[in-house]
Amino acid sequence: MPSLKYQPGEKVMGRWPGSSLYYEVKVLGFDSKSRLYTVIYKDGTELELKEQDIISYLSFQARTRSRSNSRSPGRRRSRSRSPARTTRRSSSRTAAAASAAITESAPSSHGDAKLKRAPEVKLSPLPQEKKPTENSSNNKHEKKEENNTASKEIQPDAKAEADPEKNLGRYNLRRRKDDGEAKAAEAKTEQQVKEAKASAALAVTGPTPASPRLDFGGKIGAFFWTLFLPAWVLFLLLQVNRKDPSLANFPPPLPPLQSFWDPQALGFVVLWILFQALLYVLPVGKLSEGVLLRSGRRLKYRTNGFFAVLVSAAVVAAAVYQGADLTYIHSHFLQLTTASFLIAMLLSIYLYVRSRSTSPDERALGGNSGNMIYDFFKGRELNPRIKEFDLKFFCEMRPGLIGWCLINFAMALAEMKQQKLDAPSSSMILVNVFQLLYVVDGLWNEEAILTTMDLMHDGFGYMLAFGDLVWVPFTYTLQAHYLVSHPNPLSLPVLSAIVTLKLVGFYIFRKSNSEKNAFRRNPSDPSLSHLKTIPTATGKSLLVSGWWGVVRHPNYLGDLIMALAWSLPCGFSHILPWFYMIYFIILLVHRDSRDMNECRRKYGSAWDEYCRTVRYRIIPRVY
Numbered sequence: 001m002p003s004l005k006y007q008p009g010e011k012v013m014g015r016w017p018g019s020s021l022y023y024e025v026k027v028l029g030f031d032s033k034s035r036l037y038t039v040i041y042k043d044g045t046e047l048e049l050k051e052q053d054i055i056s057y058l059s060f061q062a063r064t065r066s067r068s069n070s071r072s073p074g075r076r077r078s079r080s081r082s083p084a085r086t087t088r089r090s091s092s093r094t095a096a097a098a099s100a101a102i103t104e105s106a107p108s109s110h111g112d113a114k115l116k117r118a119p120e121v122k123l124s125p126l127p128q129e130k131k132p133t134e135n136s137s138n139n140k141h142e143k144k145e146e147n148n149t150a151s152k153e154i155q156p157d158a159k160a161e162a163d164p165e166k167n168l169g170r171y172n173l174r175r176r177k178d179d180g181e182a183k184a185a186e187a188k189t190e191q192q193v194k195e196a197k198a199s200a201a202l203a204v205t206g207p208t209p210a211s212p213r214l215d216f217g218g219k220i221g222a223f224f225w226t227l228f229l230p231a232w233v234l235f236l237l238l239q240v241n242r243k244d245p246s247l248a249n250f251p252p253p254l255p256p257l258q259s260f261w262d263p264q265a266l267g268f269v270v271l272w273i274l275f276q277a278l279l280y281v282l283p284v285g286k287l288s289e290g291v292l293l294r295s296g297r298r299l300k301y302r303t304n305g306f307f308a309v310l311v312s313a314a315v316v317a318a319a320v321y322q323g324a325d326l327t328y329i330h331s332h333f334l335q336l337t338t339a340s341f342l343i344a345m346l347l348s349i350y351l352y353v354r355s356r357s358t359s360p361d362e363r364a365l366g367g368n369s370g371n372m373i374y375d376f377f378k379g380r381e382l383n384p385r386i387k388e389f390d391l392k393f394f395c396e397m398r399p400g401l402i403g404w405c406l407i408n409f410a411m412a413l414a415e416m417k418q419q420k421l422d423a424p425s426s427s428m429i430l431v432n433v434f435q436l437l438y439v440v441d442g443l444w445n446e447e448a449i450l451t452t453m454d455l456m457h458d459g460f461g462y463m464l465a466f467g468d469l470v471w472v473p474f475t476y477t478l479q480a481h482y483l484v485s486h487p488n489p490l491s492l493p494v495l496s497a498i499v500t501l502k503l504v505g506f507y508i509f510r511k512s513n514s515e516k517n518a519f520r521r522n523p524s525d526p527s528l529s530h531l532k533t534i535p536t537a538t539g540k541s542l543l544v545s546g547w548w549g550v551v552r553h554p555n556y557l558g559d560l561i562m563a564l565a566w567s568l569p570c571g572f573s574h575i576l577p578w579f580y581m582i583y584f585i586i587l588l589v590h591r592d593s594r595d596m597n598e599c600r601r602k603y604g605s606a607w608d609e610y611c612r613t614v615r616y617r618i619i620p621r622v623y
């Protein structure tokens with residue numbers, strides 16, 4: 001092949017189709033008919049690439065080096081000519097991916113060099129930052145050049161991303177090694193890839209991370225949600241004790257102002273939070289490592305949630321035994337909610353204020369729009385900590401979650417009192433046991449929370465503070481709350497059917513979550529060797545059979561089935577106890593689409609292939 005630009009066996013950098021990422025690949029051959037090179041990635045993935053998507057290894061290195069050596073930061077940003085630049089688009093997301101490409105390729109081949117290289121990739125073009133630099137005429141030229149590049153090279157890519165079928169048609173993705181080999185290779189590279197990603201993320205954000213795009217309706221949306229969510233909680237709580245709770249009762253007649261406030265209620269809430277904080281800091285249980293951060297650090301988390309729920313249960317039982325009247329929670333629900341809201345609000349203000357003095361690599365990508373209200377709502381700091389005390393992790397897993405079970409239990413006592421029963425009704429028992437199982441399971445598997453979206457990506461601001469401290473304990477308890485004054489006796493067959501449904505949902509939820517966790521922790525786990533996978537250029541694979549071959553989010557499916565089983569004991573007389581189900585569908589559909597976007601960005605056409613193979617998102621053959 002004398003006229004070929006790249007020879008078989010040559011090590012080059014190949015662009016991952018549908019993305020801006022370049023990885024080290026080896027040329028295997030060239031098809032003169034299709035004019036495509038066959039290349040192989042380090043994880044064994046073979047692809048056919050166009051010449052324009054390949055760059056020689058040496059010039060790739062030279063270009064990244066020259067950018068870091070010879071230019072001032074301002075100029076580097078706009079004039080660098082790395083391969084990443086060839087795929088520059090006018091969105092920060094693309095600029096981020098382009099920057100990521102350089103560092104993601106580097107660590108796999110250069111090991112230790114990865115963190116040293118991170119600052120280098122900050123130099124990649126960030127089109128959204130068009131700040132004037134020292135030479136204005138140069139700038140004009142650079143701007144023009146960027147635009148030209150964009151129109152020449154960006155549009156085909158944008159199309160490919162919008163149309164995965166086309167993207168796949170253009171490139172032929174196939175596995176070279178058998179699954180076992182690929183999994184073993186993946187196990188080896190997983191650590192490197194994680195570290196590369198952290199370096200890449202650092203590069204992506206640069207010194208001042210800018211939000212990629214605004215979720216939740218942007219600035220106006222954030223303002224709306226900040227006011228609407230507490231108003232909605234109030235509406236639900238004013239409805240739940242009514243004889244005929246209905247959405248049609250809007251606006252509700254407001255109770256006198258003093259019924260919202262009770263200093264004693266505030267005292268109880270503060271005491272509960274302090275008690276949970278004490279259990280959290282006790283040196284009991286495992287110290288688990290979180291994901292690698294942009295700063296290159298890994299945080300440690302005390303995962304003793306199961307211990308916390310056991311001690312809490314024992315303390316509550318002892319208090320009841322000593323004569324404490326837990327029905328206070330039912331009779332002072334509004335005051336307790338107001339107190340929790342006040343704490344959530346103060347916490348959010350504190351979080352916002354302290355985020356102003358945190359270093360940029362401690363900030364979340366999503367909460368730095370520059371708009372005060374949006375950033376306050378979404379949260380700017382990723383892992384706010386007071387010494388070793390992680391505020392986000394603590395709030396998400398402890399006071400609200402364990403408080404949810406405490407409130408449910410109090411509702412069971414309130415039901416007995418109000419309806420003069422010797423024992424809680426069967427509906428109340430079902431709701432209590434089902435939700436207790438859910439919470440205890442979450443705390444038992446507490447380590448798994450460290451890889452959820454909230455912990456990895458979302459900043460800690462009003463949304464999560466309010467969600468954790470008000471929304472979860474005071475709205476997730478609506479079914480039990482409703483049953484206090486709306487009895488719904490269940491026949492044995494109905495009860496059995498609901499229990500079966502709950503168990504089915506729980507089985508799907510737990511099995512699918514565990515399957516993915518086990519696979520992510522050890523891809524060559526022998527117990528998973530029967531599963532089919534799709535390799536991706538990041539070194540990670542995607543499960544394509546087993547639970548993750550049924551739908552793309554089997555864990556959401558299980559969670560939704562459980563939600564159904566939580567509402568069914570309340571019957572169909574009113575919509576109010578179905579609120580959780582309705583809200584949860586909206587939350588998970590939105591979460592699924594956020595995750596889809598993130599995975600498409602991370603995995604490019606491998607993700608598209610996964611989506612083609614596993615066609616439904618949450619419910620087989622429906623959605």
Ligand SMILES: NC(=O)C1=CN([C@@H]2O[C@H](COP(=O)(O)OP(=O)(O)OC[C@H]3O[C@@H](n4cnc5c(N)ncnc54)[C@H](OP(=O)(O)O)[C@@H]3O)[C@@H](O)[C@H]2O)C=CC1
Nearest residue numbers: 451452453513516520541542543544548555556559591595
């Ligand atoms: N009760 C409640 O209020 C709520 C409960 N939840 C529950 O919390 C749990 C966690 O949910 P969430 O954090 O949203 O997301 P998931 O646990 O579903 O995690 C999604 C991630 O899994 C990985 N992944 C996706 N597809 C595959 C595949 N085929 N093979 C291997 N890995 C794959 C990807 O990450 P990567 O490839 O980077 O590993 C993806 O980003 C769920 O069970 C959910 O139901 C969530 C929200 C609220």
Ligand SMILES: CC(C)=CCC[C@@H](C)[C@H]1CC=C2C3=C(CC[C@@]21C)[C@@]1(C)CC[C@H](O)C(C)(C)[C@@H]1CC3
Nearest residue numbers: 396438441442449452454463464466467468471472
């Ligand atoms: C409307 C509003 C303010 C929403 C905020 C969303 C939060 C309430 C939820 C986001 C993700 C959550 C998770 C759980 C609780 C609800 C929030 C905080 C969770 C801790 C419940 C228990 C599960 O077992 C879980 C650990 C999987 C789960 C993780 C996500």
